[in-house]
Amino acid sequence: MSLEDAIQIVLITGLSGAGKSNAINCFEDLGYFCVDNLPPALIPKFADLCLHSEGKISKVALVCDMRGGAFFDHLFEALQELEENEINHEILFLEAGDEVLLRRFKETRRRHPLSNKGKGLLEAIQAERLALSELRGKADMIIDTSSLSPRDLKEKIYKIYEPGQRERSMPIMLVSFGFKYGLPLDADLVFDVRFLPNPHYVEHLRPLTGEDPRVKDYLWRWMVTHKYIQKLQDLLEFSIPCYIREGKAQLVVALGCTGGKHRSVALAAELGRILGNRYRIQIEHRDIDKV
DSSP states (O other): OOTGGGOEEEEEEEOTTSSHHHHHHHHHHTTOEEEESOOGGGHHHHHHHHHTSTTSOOEEEEEOOGGGGGGGGGHHHHHHHHHHTTOOEEEEEEEOOHHHHHHHHHHHTOOOTTGGGTOOHHHHHHHHHHHTHHHHHHOSEEEEOTTOOHHHHHHHHHHHHOTTTGGGSSEEEEEEEEGGGOOOTTOSEEEEOTTSOOGGGSTTTTTSOTTSHHHHHHHTTSHHHHHHHHHHHHHHHHHHHHHHHHTOSOEEEEEEESSSSSHHHHHHHHHHHHHTTTSEEEEEETTTTOO
């Protein structure tokens, strides 16, 4: 792979009010390095920095639009320089109908970037549409957001740019904890595993934690542990895609036992192993070191 092929740049542009802010948030969730309202003249320099980041920055999403004022006129020069340097890039152009844009500006009470030139809102929208017509003609992808909600736009961007990464876009935190120390305040789902056989009452297991294979071996001797893990897996594999479709930013699943040292730790680790191939799993053992 050449140095130029090591980076992917998506330039997000289009009409004011068409959803560029929502779009760049979607790319950020997909792991892109995102910059909003970057002056076009800086795009080639920024691309060069990314190329020499030793792989730390490989996917970039940039928003350039009429907010840049006179700087926006340099956009075609910047795109030409990217092409001459054979840097992989594409243009995503967002648009919407005049009536939709009028309603959105009135609802949010935002100023249109061209309205400060003595133009009324509709006149400013139409002037911007005309000014961007040539750039629209160069776009690799055009999305009309007139009938799209922010969630619909997110779905569309995921399907176009990261079709294999949709399920890994939402981080899932598996937290083990002890009920004696209180519930995790940020938990979305809480499961009580105190009904499972307790290694605390086995003398040689008591000083160990659920990370020790001997504790896991003890818990997995019991059929109830196997059945519970299976049912918990079934529930989460049904629920997680629903949370993803809803657009949830993060899911925190908490598993609690009495002290947060044995059972909850072992089950959180096992769930992480089971779900880790499909989802972005993070594991935290909140109370494992408490006495």
